Amino acid sequence: MALRAIPIRRAGNRDNLFMGGDREFVMFSGLVAGALIFSAQELRAAIVGITLWLCSLYLARLAAKSDPKMRFIYLRHLRYRGSRVGNLRGYYPARSTPFRENPNSQGKQYR
Known part of the structure; x- marks a missing residue:
């Protein structure tokens, strides 16, 4: 019996982009520029606001072209980095789930 192939359609598997950049970043930068x-x-404020929005739109498009999920990568980087630069750690252990219970023998081998 042969395996059945099910095609994955591109429309249902696209990234959430708006105007070529991350949707939330583009809309939030437009909101900030509009508020300004x-x-x-x-x-002068109109010129600065439009320039700010066009620059942030360019950066959002550049980031989305590199990786459409760049915002999530950046937010994870900020979480790992901590609130200060001096809060970096040398080792981040792999976690399969937040509910995993590690035995004592496993924790001792990484110290």
């Missing part, structure tokens, strides 16, 4: 423009109501 409408709160100051000056020509």
Whole structure:
């Protein structure tokens, strides 16, 4: 009996991008730029807000072109790094699940 091949359609497996960049980053940067423009109501603020949004859109597109899930990688990097740069550790053990109970013998071999 031959195995049945089920095609995975591309439309159901796409990354969540908006205007070529990460959806949340593009929309949040547009919100910040719009808030800057409408709160100051000056020509200089409009120019700075549009420039800020175009630069952040370019960076979001560049990051999404490299890896569409770059935001998650960056957030994990920040979590590993800690609140300060001096909080780096030399070893991060692999965790299959947060509910795993490691025996004492396994923990002693990494110290």
